Amino acid sequence: MKSYKVIEFGKPLQRVDEPTPSPKGTEVVVRITAAGVCHSDVHLWEGFFDMGGGNKYSTARTINPPRVLGHEIVGEVEAVGSQATGAKVGQRAVVYPWIGCGQCWYCSSGNEHLCAQPQALGIGKDGGFADHCLVPHPRYLFDYGSVPTELACLYACSGITAYGAVKKAVGNDMGKPVLVIGAGGVGLMGLQFAAAVLGRKPIVADIDPKKRELAMQQGALAAIDPRDKDARKQILELTGGTGVGAALDFVGGEATSQFGARALARGGRLVIVGLFGGTLSVPLPMFAFTGCQYVGSVTGSPAEMAEMMALVRAGKVAPVPVIKRGLDEADAALQDLRRGMVMGRAVLVP
Numbered sequence: 629m630k631s632y633k634v635i636e637f638g639k640p641l642q643r644v645d646e647p648t649p650s651p652k653g654t655e656v657v658v659r660i661t662a663a664g665v666c667h668s669d670v671h672l673w674e675g676f677f678d679m680g681g682g683n684k685y686s687t688a689r690t691i692n693p694p695r696v697l698g699h700e701i702v703g704e705v706e707a708v709g710s711q712a713t714g715a716k717v718g719q720r721a722v723v724y725p726w727i728g729c730g731q732c733w734y735c736s737s738g739n740e741h742l743c744a745q746p747q748a749l750g751i752g753k754d755g756g757f758a759d760h761c762l763v764p765h766p767r768y769l770f771d772y773g774s775v776p777t778e779l780a781c782l783y784a785c786s787g788i789t790a791y792g793a794v795k796k797a798v799g800n801d802m803g804k805p806v807l808v809i810g811a812g813g814v815g816l817m818g819l820q821f822a823a824a825v826l827g828r829k830p831i832v833a834d835i836d837p838k839k840r841e842l843a844m845q846q847g848a849l850a851a852i853d854p855r856d857k858d859a860r861k862q863i864l865e866l867t868g869g870t871g872v873g874a875a876l877d878f879v880g881g882e883a884t885s886q887f888g889a890r891a892l893a894r895g896g897r898l899v900i901v902g903l904f905g906g907t908l909s910v911p912l913p914m915f916a917f918t919g920c921q922y923v924g925s926v927t928g929s930p931a932e933m934a935e936m937m938a939l940v941r942a943g944k945v946a947p948v949p950v951i952k953r954g955l956d957e958a959d960a961a962l963q964d965l966r967r968g969m970v971m972g973r974a975v976l977v978p
């Protein structure tokens with residue numbers, strides 16, 4: 629098999645050729661047909677997350693190079709272990725990558741994505757910047773119906789991340805307009821899931837005029853520049869003077885979370901999703917003054933993946949733009965994403 633691995637943090641991904649693994653027990657080998665490049669791959673490749681105040685959280689122990697990144701994987705089952713019941717050779721599937729230890733309280737309560745000893749594909753285990761991938765159990769394979777392959781892979785991270793975030797707005801947004809912050813790969817999915825799940829097109833905020841234009845093409849109610857002096861006024865005008873019922877921050881930076889917090893209606897909910905980094909400082913009386921809620925969101929559970937894929941297969945979720953690149957362009961695609969030059973989602977095709 630061929631893969632592109634992180635050998636050293638911050639250095640170009642390197643091509644490695646090695647024998648394709650053979651599946652044992654419940655394992656399945658998937659021949660990859662497409663893999664998305666996610667913004668968290670940039671942080672994982674850099675080797676740290678920005679925790680604010682000059683503090684960094686190292687990804688060295690999690691990634692433990694050499695490692696194949698890429699957690700948005702779609703492919704075809706090529707080989708199955710002797711106990712991999714339910715998986716068939718030739719079966720096409722999106723791979724759920726947020727795999728846990730399988731033993732702990734989180735894993736046994738169906739919340740594998742919250743496991744403290746994660747075994748996520750493309751993070752702690754080898755992932756999708758490759759032509760093959762080892763998946764520990766057929767239960768992580770999800771049917772994608774007639775959805776195009778290159779689009780299907782995106783539901784493994786940008787899809788489930790956006791869906792998980794939008795679900796946190798359900799019942800907490802008081803039926804008011806919702807704000808999506810950031811119109812990158814995940815934010816555009818957030819736009820589509822807000823429309824599909826809440827039945828309302830969201831307001832989108834992005835500092836990049838091209839991304840705002842793309843958000844409008846994708847059906848946003850309005851697209852605003854959060855750096856505009858009157859950005860908050862624009863939100864009040866769009867929401868009948870109250871602010872938004874929920875703000876989904878798909879950037880997760882200091883400026884974006886502050887912007888989301890200031891855009892909220894009374895009782896509104898800020899959902900923080902992105903990993904851009906920094907810290908958020910909040911005057912504590914604001915919680916009791918306004919009844920606002922701040923919550924975090926991390927991908928979604930296998931059950932949520934099943935729910936989401938049912939919506940996707942039923943054609944209820946509009947597609948987001950996909951930019952196809954060859955697997956050999958893995959490093960270039962990662963660098964373009966780091967520089968903010970990708971409109972939609974880059975997908976590597978082996």
Ligand SMILES: [Zn+2]
Nearest residue numbers: 666668785786
């Ligand atoms: Zn991701």
Ligand SMILES: [Zn+2]
Nearest residue numbers: 729732735743
């Ligand atoms: Zn666990």
